[in-house]
Structures are given as structure tokens and as C-alpha cells.
């Protein structure tokens with residue numbers, strides 16, 4: 089059954105799919121780059137990609153949230169049960185929070201550890217945190233558990249999309265499609 093509910097606007101869809109694609113690459117890159125025994129050049133390339141793409145994701149998320157505050161999303165179709173609307177809102181909020189927390193924790197882990205973030209350094213952005221082993225350690229732990237949590241919530245989000253797209257066919261997925 090197709091629903092006539094309004095689609096998301098172009099910019100909303102752009103932010104959604106751009107962030108989705110980048111995060112889809114970032115998570116495996118993050119887990120692979122910390123493995124022992126990787127060739128140094130592969131590890132360096134993955135770190136370079138991971139740190140700088142993570143900053144790009146943060147910038148996209150800020151723009152996305154600003155845009156969302158100006159243009160709130162259309163409500164879900166009326167035939168979606170109340171508990172699913174509630175669960176969707178909660179998952180989306182947690183995903184937004186994690187998509188801000190992950191780059192911040194990554195940034196603090198790297199800068200407090202005294203390492204470079206090439207794009208920010210090239211633009212002359214000063215380090216916003218002092219060098220501190222303790223701070224770097226706390227941020228590393230947060231980043232690690234955040235990585236597990238974001239992987240779980242993305243899996244839930246994709247399962248929900250498959251359920252709406254394949255089982256219910258209620259137009260919820262089509263609203264975010266290109």
C-alpha cells in the first residue's frame with residue numbers, strides 16, 4: 089500500500105545519503121586500521137581517511153541539524169503504529185547524538201594524544217584541547233563504545249527500513265529515496 093505522505097526535501101535527502109555513505113565507509117575503516125600487522129602504508133592511508141572524513145561528517149551533521157530545525161521532517165504516515173513512531177524518534181535521536189559524539193571523541197582522542205588532523209592543521213585550526221594522556225584515554229574509550237553503539241543503531245535503522253519497504257510497503261522508505 090503506498091501512502092501519499094510528503095517526501096523529504098532535496099537537501100534532507102542529500103544530507104541523509106551523504107552521511108550514510110561516509111559512515112558506511114568509516115566504521116570498517118576504523119575497525120581495520122587498529123589491527124596489528126597491517127602494512128604501514130595501508131594503516132597510514134586508513135587513518136588519514138578516517139580522521140579527515142570524520143571531521144567532514146561532523147560538519148555535515150551540524151548543517152543537517154540546522155537545516156532540520158528550519159525544515160522539520162513531514163510526520164510519519166498515520167497508519168504507522170504509535171510505538172513504531174516512538175521507537176523511530178528515539179533511534180533517530182540516538183543516531184544524531186552518536187554522529188556528533190563520535191567525531192568529537194575522535195578529535196579529542198587524536199589532538200589530546202598529540203597527533204595531526206591533516207585538513208584542520210592545513211587550515212591553521214588550533215588544537216581545541218590540551219595534550220593529555222588521560223584525556224586521550226577517556227576519549228578513546230568513549231569512541232570505542234560509541235562505535236559499538238552506532239553500529240547497533242545503524243543495524244536497527246536498516247532493519248526498520250527493510251520492514252517498512254518490504255513488509256509494510258507504507259511509503260516511509262520512498263520518502264527518503266532519491
Ligand code: HEM
Nearest residue numbers: 114115118119139142143145190191194195198231232235
Ligand atoms: C561518525 C564519525 C566516526 C565514526 C563512525 C568512527 C568510527 C570508528 C570505529 C568503528 C573505530 C574502531 C573502534 C575503536 O577503536 O574505537 C574508530 C577508531 C578510531 N577513530 Fe573513529 N570514527 C569517527 C570519527 C573519527 C574522527 C573525527 C576521528 C579523529 C579526527 C577519529 C579517530 C579515530 C582513531 C584515532 C581511532 C583509533 C582508536 C585507537 O585505538 O586509538 N574517528 N573510529
